[in-house]
Amino acid sequence: MEKGTDFTNKNVTIGIIGMGRIGNVHYKNLKRISNVSIKYIADIIATDEWTAKYNEAQKIVTDYREILDDPEVQAVLICTPTDLHPEMTIAAAKAGKDIFCEKPVGFNDKDILEAFETVKKCNVKFEVGFNRRFDKNFRRIVDHRKNDDIGNEQILKITSRDPEPPSMDYVKRSGGIFMDMTIHDFDMARYITDAEVDQVYVAGNVMIDQKIGDAGDIDTAIITLQFKNGMMGVIDNSRQAVYGYDQRIELFGSKGMSKADNVLDSTTTFSGESDVSSDKPMFFFLQRYIDAYKTELESFLDAVRGNHEVECTFEDGIKAIRLAQAAKKSLDSGKPEKVQDI
Amino acid sequence: MEKGTDFTNKNVTIGIIGMGRIGNVHYKNLKRISNVSIKYIADIIATDEWTAKYNEAQKIVTDYREILDDPEVQAVLICTPTDLHPEMTIAAAKAGKDIFCEKPVGFNDKDILEAFETVKKCNVKFEVGFNRRFDKNFRRIVDHRKNDDIGNEQILKITSRDPEPPSMDYVKRSGGIFMDMTIHDFDMARYITDAEVDQVYVAGNVMIDQKIGDAGDIDTAIITLQFKNGMMGVIDNSRQAVYGYDQRIELFGSKGMSKADNVLDSTTTFSGESDVSSDKPMFFFLQRYIDAYKTELESFLDAVRGNHEVECTFEDGIKAIRLAQAAKKSLDSGKPEKVQDI
Amino acid sequence: MEKGTDFTNKNVTIGIIGMGRIGNVHYKNLKRISNVSIKYIADIIATDEWTAKYNEAQKIVTDYREILDDPEVQAVLICTPTDLHPEMTIAAAKAGKDIFCEKPVGFNDKDILEAFETVKKCNVKFEVGFNRRFDKNFRRIVDHRKNDDIGNEQILKITSRDPEPPSMDYVKRSGGIFMDMTIHDFDMARYITDAEVDQVYVAGNVMIDQKIGDAGDIDTAIITLQFKNGMMGVIDNSRQAVYGYDQRIELFGSKGMSKADNVLDSTTTFSGESDVSSDKPMFFFLQRYIDAYKTELESFLDAVRGNHEVECTFEDGIKAIRLAQAAKKSLDSGKPEKVQDI
Amino acid sequence: MEKGTDFTNKNVTIGIIGMGRIGNVHYKNLKRISNVSIKYIADIIATDEWTAKYNEAQKIVTDYREILDDPEVQAVLICTPTDLHPEMTIAAAKAGKDIFCEKPVGFNDKDILEAFETVKKCNVKFEVGFNRRFDKNFRRIVDHRKNDDIGNEQILKITSRDPEPPSMDYVKRSGGIFMDMTIHDFDMARYITDAEVDQVYVAGNVMIDQKIGDAGDIDTAIITLQFKNGMMGVIDNSRQAVYGYDQRIELFGSKGMSKADNVLDSTTTFSGESDVSSDKPMFFFLQRYIDAYKTELESFLDAVRGNHEVECTFEDGIKAIRLAQAAKKSLDSGKPEKVQDI
Missing domain, CATH: 3.30.360.10 (Dihydrodipicolinate Reductase; domain 2)
Known part of the structure; x- marks a missing residue:
């Protein structure tokens, strides 16, 4: 991650989709990272109490498509169960968002390859979370x-x-x-x-x-x-x-x-x-790889900023x-x- | 730090006095700690730009006495040069604030002992920052x-x-x-x-x-x-x-x-x-003791909450x-x- | 290698057959071990000068069968090239000698099994040198x-x-x-x-x-x-x-x-x-396993003495x-x- | 211990004076060292049985002066109680023997310095056993x-x-x-x-x-x-x-x-x-320094041979x-x- 002369550190606005165990890990790490704004947290079971619980996030929503509709959002973290990864990847790619997706990228070969092709066609960045x-x-x-x-x-x-x-x-x-x-x-x-x-x-x-x-x-x-x-x-x-x-x-x-x-x-x-x-x-x-998870997100955000290729x-x-x-x-x-x- | 049955995790409102190197260390760690609000940052060289830079804090002030005057503030972190420690300790103790003070507690024996006596008389908590x-x-x-x-x-x-x-x-x-x-x-x-x-x-x-x-x-x-x-x-x-x-x-x-x-x-x-x-x-x-600095603050905040003695x-x-x-x-x-x- | 009450430490008289690299290793270790006499060293290329070189040994011979003919010899170490192991094992077993044989026990399955059967029939002890x-x-x-x-x-x-x-x-x-x-x-x-x-x-x-x-x-x-x-x-x-x-x-x-x-x-x-x-x-x-080679011989000699089973x-x-x-x-x-x- | 071109490995004939714990350590190590002959072991409590026990030695004597009288002996190891070190050192030096002496070189300053001067005057080699x-x-x-x-x-x-x-x-x-x-x-x-x-x-x-x-x-x-x-x-x-x-x-x-x-x-x-x-x-x-004791003797014997200075x-x-x-x-x-x- 050599940082070149064109290195920028501009703010990145993101949304997190899915707030299970790994979504929470990323949320906590984002609080330690500069120049990133969590505009949305989306989870189908989100309640009003989440506003206080996740006060770093501006909005709590239950439908992840709200995030994709917001032009201010540059990137999303997909932290939902594996079977949902391809469909969300496709939707996010079509909305022009850069994507960080938890591993594995999917279960079903056909869905995975469709998502892979869509990401290529839409020319968005895509990183898999192999922490x-x-x-x-x-x-x-x-x-x-x-x-x-x-x-x-x-x-x-x-x-x-x-x-x-x-x-x-x-x-x-x-x-x-x-x-x-x-x-x-x-x-x-x-x-x-x-x-x-x-x-x-x-x-x-x-x-x-x-x-x-x-x-x-x-x-x-x-x-x-x-x-x-x-x-x-x-x-x-x-x-x-x-x-x-x-x-x-x-x-x-x-x-x-x-x-x-x-x-x-x-x-x-x-x-x-x-x-x-x-x-x-x-x-x-989570304890063993606590720093790796943070470095992973920092690297993804730098890829979104155009500072280096997706790793x-x-x-x-x-x-x-x-x-x-x-x-x-x-x-x-x-x-x-x-x-x-x- | 055995946590008893009366253990509380209520919110603590604090002010940081002095934003040099160690003040910044504590500020960053506080962002990783739950149930603490940074209401003030005080530094004689603070400028308007600090509002964005230290956006976790509600107010940026140049005179630390503003913090002491606010009854909502329960505790202060004294992170100024050593020669100021006794005078600020005395002022904070008189204002009834619990005190976390960086090491050493002072240079001058007479000042140190006066601060020590004042803290005892005012019956506030006092912790020295031996990380x-x-x-x-x-x-x-x-x-x-x-x-x-x-x-x-x-x-x-x-x-x-x-x-x-x-x-x-x-x-x-x-x-x-x-x-x-x-x-x-x-x-x-x-x-x-x-x-x-x-x-x-x-x-x-x-x-x-x-x-x-x-x-x-x-x-x-x-x-x-x-x-x-x-x-x-x-x-x-x-x-x-x-x-x-x-x-x-x-x-x-x-x-x-x-x-x-x-x-x-x-x-x-x-x-x-x-x-x-x-x-x-x-x-x-700072790298070697990064976790120790965080644990130190958590311990101080728990002492303020009455969960255990100052360590x-x-x-x-x-x-x-x-x-x-x-x-x-x-x-x-x-x-x-x-x-x-x- | 628990040593029981019947443990004996009586002297064992041996002959070494083959004085290549590993034969020399065993010779040097035997000098460090008590209650063992090297009566013979046999090697087809042995010369008169070996008498001084290997002065711990009583006799230097070129034909290993001289060792087998001596009723004072209780045990032999076979340290020759692998292809000779079975034939020498058979001869030693027939002569009633306990045998320590370097690894592998042979190359040819038929020879190996013949040696194996002969050792069983002659009821002599046999140890392989897996140091x-x-x-x-x-x-x-x-x-x-x-x-x-x-x-x-x-x-x-x-x-x-x-x-x-x-x-x-x-x-x-x-x-x-x-x-x-x-x-x-x-x-x-x-x-x-x-x-x-x-x-x-x-x-x-x-x-x-x-x-x-x-x-x-x-x-x-x-x-x-x-x-x-x-x-x-x-x-x-x-x-x-x-x-x-x-x-x-x-x-x-x-x-x-x-x-x-x-x-x-x-x-x-x-x-x-x-x-x-x-x-x-x-x-x-040889340096890494120097002590293991010595312990191996000590264990074999104790097996010859009847203190424990062959290991x-x-x-x-x-x-x-x-x-x-x-x-x-x-x-x-x-x-x-x-x-x-x- | 760089070995120069004039390095010799000629046989050294020695006598051991005192067969307590450390004398035995040196005896066992000498058995592992080439080109050294133990001509004498001297100990005031030696008995006839020692001839078999210490069969590496040619003669067992009770009076160490027998060793000093033998012109074949080049060097002695003094392994007696500390208070005897100076007197034995002086006698050995006067007899022209090189000396390896266990630590400390003596208890009494006057005796030590007399031994020191004698060794210098007689121009024999002297090594202290700091293993x-x-x-x-x-x-x-x-x-x-x-x-x-x-x-x-x-x-x-x-x-x-x-x-x-x-x-x-x-x-x-x-x-x-x-x-x-x-x-x-x-x-x-x-x-x-x-x-x-x-x-x-x-x-x-x-x-x-x-x-x-x-x-x-x-x-x-x-x-x-x-x-x-x-x-x-x-x-x-x-x-x-x-x-x-x-x-x-x-x-x-x-x-x-x-x-x-x-x-x-x-x-x-x-x-x-x-x-x-x-x-x-x-x-x-003895276990911890087993190799050091051997190296120590090898170094002393090489000094006796003139291969390097006493270490x-x-x-x-x-x-x-x-x-x-x-x-x-x-x-x-x-x-x-x-x-x-x-």
Whole structure:
């Protein structure tokens, strides 16, 4: 995010569509960012009390189309359930708004591709919310790659384990572990390496909760990635690491290895008679990636201002889905499977 | 900060007096805190443009007494130069406002004690801004002490080194290294151990910049603390650690040792042909203690609400000054010196 | 290696067969071990000068059968090239000697199984030299598993990268990366988990030196393991990590994770203006595993004395080969392959 | 220890005088070193059984003067109680033997100086056994200093804490904590910095065992060092760190800081529900410094061979004693005290 001489910091007027957990995360971060006005918050369940609760926003509405009708609004954040993403993206693009859309960009291929085409045709900016791209630790790996410290990339390793499984309700409508959880890792695999995956092999199992298996999903997986450039990668996923949110990445190449370790609750250790103990990795993803979420929005706003290109494009959003689809196919077939193009 | 059953989260109306660097830090943090209204910002150089710049505040004034006259204001933050602290404290206390005052509480003993007495007589709350008490890493050491993991305290070690010396202008009006820089470490020595220091011995020298010596100050020091309970401590200070802001504490006792290490810029390492390299400690104190500053204000606001006692009292502010005074005396005499009571 | 009440420390008389690199390693370690006499060293190229060079040994011979003929000798160490292991094992077993044999136990399945049967029939002790089982760091993981700290095992990860590729001569007669290098990791996969592998999938490539590819081998691999008990594992191998010998293992389960990190050249770091640098992992396997080699021999000698069972059996040696064979098959077929039983 | 072109590796014939704990350490290490013959072991309590027990030695004697009378012996290791060091040093020097003498070089100033003069007059080599100088971790700090990575030295910090207090018998004849324990740290202060100490200030106390106080000694101390070149240092000592042998050093200067951390029992950690735990520092000094003791002897033997200068001289031995004497004086006077020259 080198800032050129034409860099502007002019005010951007936005609307937030959907005020669930992630909508609230973005709302709080926007309060910490200069030169952005939240003109609207839209949510179908919004009430009069929201005016006080979200006093940073000028107007609370229940119909997101009110936002799209307002010519003052430059950009919208789409934070609604996944199945609504394509339709809202299409409407926002047609209204000429720049779009920040939470991941994944949709569930249904046909809808996703229609939204993708509409965004291209309407020539609006579109960013997918893969927040981990904005984590400073992972960015340091990319710095090392860009700086040619790594040399030829050979092995990528991603450890990504949740602290605890989601509710069974959530599991059932999540689209499965690959579309819900691994999709972040698939995006990171492409972001960290700047390379495309050719085929995927999955060894997966239900090891944590049989109810997840009964719902047709798995909770533990090792995913091998074979890239088009010959390098290889592996992702290991678990829905439950009792010691916290385990998020590590290493990139190994001919000139060296860059490795991002977990962020711990504190740097403090205790040396006692039995052992030396330190704090665990931060437990909750919102806490772990609190700064990444803010940086993500700042980057999007700068893209809206025209200061740089969007850092995580619609294509990126679709390619992560293609990887998730290939993973599901491999789990079902028990064999490596090719990754489909857009 | 255990929150009891009577815990309230009612709104607190405040005014900020002085909008220099630290005033701005507090202003930004207040924007991230719920249930607090900034009714006033007072600064003798405030202009009309500040209304837009500090739009979270309702009124911008040049005379802080306007704030004190407003019965709606419950508390003030005093962020002006040190020599003004006592007079403003006295005025605010007489106006019945609770007070958060930046460190040190003053330069002149007579003024400080007058302010101290006035605060007691007026029965208002008073907190000194020793932000490091609110750093989560150092708090973990205190947790270990309170939890009796440490056993009998025996040795305290504080490493406190700045990334670069301040300007010579700043050095000249700083009150000297002990009053300006070590004062934080003196407060931490008392906070971490919950014990009082009996005598102080200083080995100090000018090793970084002769201009600091010409101004009658030193830039490097090792300070031995002998506590009333028999335990011992050592602080080492430097005005310039080229690798960043070096802030480490360890507390050693009969049952174990708790040790807080530096916070690094990232958790990412690079393993190359010559060595394994990791990021440096965060360079700047505002970045290093960004969360501590926010926690500090939250704690003060909760004290104003009556949820708990003030966590860093006027006595604490004075005792840190007494330690700085004893250190200066020891540097001059070349011998250990007793620490004066309040 | 709990030592029971019947523990004896009586002297053991041994002979070493083969004095190449690994024979010399064992010779030096034996000098540090009490209650063992090296009666013979046998090597086809031994000369009179060896008497002075290996003065710990009583006799230097060129024909290993001289050792087998001596009734005073209780045990032999077979340290010759792999293709000679089965024939020497059979001869030693028939002579009633306990046997320590370097890995792998042989190349040819028929010979290996004949040796295996002969050892069983002759009822002599037989230990395979998988030295990593005796590394104190990896043993701590096993301690944690045995202590039920891990809970149900779910994910095993082994990183195993050499500091530099062997000579092309060595590559050509090595039996391929799986039989030469990964065989250690296959043994560790079984040792760390105490579980058996059901099927193996390999993504492998030539990324370091095309000459290795020209010789029909690969130099980089990611190997997925699916265990019979449902858990999964992954091994990543590289013939060249420029930062040294990279040997890490982690075992993740329902109750926690145990992780062994690399052993560095020193614990010393340097914090400078650009970064904080630490020493690299130890470069050479003999240095990294110097203590493990000694512990391995001590354990074998204690097995010979009857103090405990052999810690790494002939079956273990064969099963590691079965894993290597399945890996080769998967690399060729591009699909996951079942692991054959003994 | 750069080895020049004239480097020789000829055999050295030695005798060990005194076979207590440290004599045994050296005996075991000598078995691992090439080109050295142990011709004699002398101990007043030696018995016939020692011939088998110490079978590496050719002769076991009770009178050390037998060793000195043998012209084949080039060098002796003096490992007897401290009060015998000067008399044995004098006898060995007069017999023309090179001398390795355990620390401290003596208790009584008059005897020490007589031995010192005799060694100079007889022109034999003399090395004091300050083993920590040969620890690879601390040597890395010296490497950084010599490489000018540190720049101008400003602050030295030595943490040196024993895992448990010695027996009261030992305490009583130890010469006090400074002469027995801190003497190593005093030597390290000079070795690490290559600078001389001007004055010393001690804050010391009895915090672990009142019986130590009753014997006229202390068990906990913070010792400030002021060097002739203006830099400062601090040593903190405790007779009891429940988590193991705590041996850390850091050297801070204008260009950076080098820091040697503890050596842990293993590199393995366990991440569980409550915390992440790692192994403790090695508990026992013989284990912690096992390699340093070997390197120390190798260096001495190379000095005997004429390959390099003695690395830890008689002067070094005396200067460490001068520092211990100044520390005792400061503890008694409560003031900083000058360090006497030889």
